[in-house]
Amino acid sequence: MPRQVILTRREVFSSSHRLFSDSLSLEENKKVYGKCINSHGHNYTLEVSVKGEVNPDIGMFMNITELKEVIKTEVMDKLDHKNLEEDVPELKGIVTTTENLSIFIWDQLYKHLKNFLYEVRILETENNFVVYRGE
Numbered sequence: 001m002p003r004q005v006i007l008t009r010r011e012v013f014s015s016s017h018r019l020f021s022d023s024l025s026l027e028e029n030k031k032v033y034g035k036c037i038n039s040h041g042h043n044y045t046l047e048v049s050v051k052g053e054v055n056p057d058i059g060m061f062m063n064i065t066e067l068k069e070v071i072k073t074e075v076m077d078k079l080d081h082k083n084l085e086e087d088v089p090e091l092k093g094i095v096t097t098t099e100n101l102s103i104f105i106w107d108q109l110y111k112h113l114k115n116f117l118y119e120v121r122i123l124e125t126e127n128n129f130v131v132y133r134g135e
Ligand SMILES: Nc1nc2c(c(=O)[nH]1)N=C([C@H](O)[C@H](O)COP(=O)(O)OP(=O)(O)OP(=O)(O)O)CN2
Pocket: 019, 036, 040, 096, 097, 098, 099, 124, 125, 126, 127, 128
């Protein structure tokens, strides 16, 4: 019987951002986002999960080294020690909530991992996190 497993890699990246929507007035932004309209930073914890069938000959379906490399080029190099609004062209005009970041990261990784990609989970703080499964 084929065995499906979920493999997860965790990374931490540091970015600065602020929550501000160009569609809203300054007053409306203050009302919606409160203190978060001011620039501040987070140490984000990212967990990327892939799902697949274990190849019995090699005991895995994907080498973690390969997963690590994709996360490095598609996420860490783009977001770590960056200002999300200023330094990441793909995020221009997008409110950098954890929800939107999880979707952005999914889209970057999906180009390489396709249907193996199962879940992107980001913790913005110890207490706040978002899970996205591509739906
Ligand atoms: N739905 C969302 N709401 C909020 C998001 C988000 O991404 N999605 N993000 C923020 C801010 O970026 C903010 O930095 C969160 O900070 P804060 O509220 O201070 O964080 P904590 O919850 O960890 O702080 P506590 O000390 O636990 O209150 C806001 N909202």
